[in-house]
Amino acid sequence: MATAPVERSSSVLEQVTNPGALRSLSDGDLAVLAEEIRQFLVAKVCAAGGHLGPNLGVVELTLALHRVFDSPDDALVFDIGHQAYVHKLLTGRRDRFDALRRRGGLSGYPSRPESVHDLVENSHASTALSYADGLAKARQLAGEQERAVVAVIGDGALTGGMAWEALNNLGGAPDRPVTVVVNDNGRSYAPTTGALAGHLHMLRYGGGAEACRNFFTDLGFVYFGPVDGHNTAEVEGVLRRARAVKRPVVVHVMTVKGRGHAPAEADTADCLHAVGAVDPASGRPVCTPSAPSWTSEFGRALVEVAADHPEVVAITAAMLLPTGLGLMKERFPGRVFDVGIAEQHAVTSAAGLAMGGFHPLVAIYSTFLNRAFDQLLMDVALHRLPVTFVLDRAGITGPDGPSHHGMWDLALLSTVPGLRLAAPRDAAQLRRLLSEAVSWGEGPTVLRLPRAAAGVSMGALARMDGMDILYRSKGRPLDVLMVPVGPLAQAALEAAGVLDTEHGVGVTVADPRWVFPVNEGLASLAARHRLVVSVEDGVRTGGAGAALAGRCQDEGVTTPVQVLGLPHAFIPHGSRPGLLAEAGLDAAGLVRAVLASLGHRYPAPATARRLGGIP
Structure with a gap:
């Protein structure tokens, strides 16, 4: 029997500060909550950017999961994780959505430092079932099989090879219960392709008798479905039955990507899968990029x-x-x-x-x-x-x-x-x-290619041995050869101008065009300078700079090579310009690095040191 609606002076969403609060809500309250969640997501994600369509499609499913399973005692693993915004809302992070995906703010994916309810940070597809397989084995070995393991995976992610490998192992262990929730919306970014997509389509529209033989039952799973993923009560009932089976189970849930937001549902290309700042009413960008991407x-x-x-x-x-x-x-x-x-x-x-x-x-x-x-x-x-x-x-x-x-x-x-x-x-x-x-x-x-606007054209002063010379100081000794990788040439050119005109440093900027294999002429050019500075937005260890240094050593070139790149660390989310600046890969950072190497006093800022900084 449904419980009576709760007395409230505020929204239902404001009262849900943890998953346990969901279990006292009536059917009517759950319907109101689902609508409030969608309104909240549209407002916040359209303002900050992020994954909109996938999260609008899993509102009722996530409500049901948290009413049936007791996270974090029960393990909920979301494949990819871009559909975990609702999960974040229900686990006490509503007040942090204003800083979604900003430096120091809420991650766009599950994040272990953020919450004990988040198990997996990796947002690469098709991994959830393997995590679940390992977790279930751990629970079995520890004698804790009452603690459920649930993996939520989209039909798109089921096209990945790891998912098939995990299904093979999960289905072959009937004494190791795992609930696999297949969120079937017929697409990932684009419509799902391949034979499995056709099989799921057949199950979705072929009558849906739960006892039918299908791909999942042949692998050893109990199959429940198809289930209306936008009916919280229906999903909840099936999940409770799945938990009681004590075997590997597949719950086939049908959802609509972008559900409840007209622009997303009408956007058949990708259902507003991932957006920047957009107008909530139209789904269109609020500003036009200054340059093509x-x-x-x-x-x-x-x-x-x-x-x-x-x-x-x-x-x-x-x-x-x-x-x-x-x-x-x-x-x-x-x-x-x-x-x-x-x-x-x-x-x-x-x-x-x-x-x-x-x-x-x-x-x-x-x-x-x-x-x-x-x-x-x-x-x-x-x-x-x-x-x-x-x-x-x-x-x-x-x-x-x-x-x-x-x-x-x-x-x-x-x-x-x-x-x-x-x-x-x-x-x-x-x-x-x-x-x-x-x-x-x-x-x-x-x-x-980077994720950025293509920016301005940078013409070459000369072509030498297949390389482009972009900058050469006039009337100065050959102090520094800067070798940027790709679009970082813009920062190198800006830095060269400052070093040349403000500090009297002679600079050459060379774009190798083909980074690997290292051009023989680059080593010869390096030999004519006092210092070589390579610049790349990849890890310093073993990258372009390391290859250049190795080539110089092989050719007997004694000019020191300073490798500027990203630190040996997992770098958090933030804006691309901001993160590059923290790593010392903007023009100011390059100037500091060169001057420091040449013996000038020019201290690095605290932000660079915090991220790993420059050598």
Whole structure:
């Protein structure tokens, strides 16, 4: 029997300061709470930016989870984590949403330092079921099987290979209860692809008898569903039945991404998946960017290249629009392949395409390439196959935080034999380097793009041994050679001007264009200077600067190389300019570093020291 509505002078949401408060609410109060949560999310996320659509779609589901399971005693693991805003609201963090995804503020993903209710910070897809498998084993070994383990995973994340590996293990252990909640909204960023999507569609619309044989039951799971994910009472009832089974269970929940917000529901491209500051009524950005993004510039350049190179095909891992492949999909639909959230498969499938005579281009976030490094190394590079990787969100990405910063790619890729990596400094160089990459047939190539506006064009004073000389002091000795990676050339140019005109330091700024392998001419140029300063928005250990220093050592060049980059640490969320400045990678930081190396007194600020600072 439903309890009587609570007496209140304030909103229901204001009274819910912990999950336990949900259990005394009536059905009517829960309906009011769901509406208040949606209004709250629309207001806060549209103001600060963040993941809107995924969270609007899981309101009732999250309410039911916290009414049935007792977090943190029971483990709730959210796959990816971008649908955990409602969970954050219900676990006492409502007052922190004004600083969502800002430096020092609320993380856009679950965060262990924020709350005991958050178990997993990693926001890479398809991992929740493996975490749940390990947690369930730990509970079994400790004799604590009454403490439930629940994993919430979207149908999009189920396309990832790790999810299938975990399902195989979970279903094969009937004495180890885990509740797998499949949040089926038919999409991740884009509509879910592949055979599993078709199977879930059949279960969703094929009558839904819970006793039917399906993929999950054949693996050993008890299957409940499909369930209306926007009916709290229905979801709660099924979850209670699932908990009582004491076996591995799949609860198939149907939801609508962007539920309750007209602009999100109407945005069929990605249901306002991730937004910047937008107008809540229309879902449109509140301001127009001053310059096109690197992603959009790449999308336009790719269409031009693909028109001239019919052998070029493109692969995405469920990120068609975020990686800039939308225009190519419109122009050449048969030459773009979405493989789902399956980065390892994407890379080795690209290897097969290359073996078949095509030149595949894999468009992927830098942070997600980490997951497919073995495939790049052994399936592409070992076979010297012409595959081009375009790494979006390389370097500091900003508000998405530690698991999304693309700061390891340079260090990882520097170890791959035969790989060529370029970092364009502006949109014009992007077009030239992309054309060079797809024309190279002797091994893999990589282009590295940041999450930022493409910015101003930076012309070269001269071309030398394939490198561009961007700045050269007149009438001064050759004191410092600055070698920036990609768009950090802008900060290097600004710093060079200050060092030259205000401090009397002779500076040369050279853009190597192709960062790996290190250009022989760069070592020769380094030998003519007193100091070399490399600048990269990747980890200092093993990256571009380390490769340059190694090349100088191999060539007998004794000029010291100062490597400026990101600290050996997990960097928190914040704005890209702010985080780069804290790491000493803005113009002021470069000036400080050079002057310090040359013996000038120019102290580093406290913010740089706090983040790891400069050497």
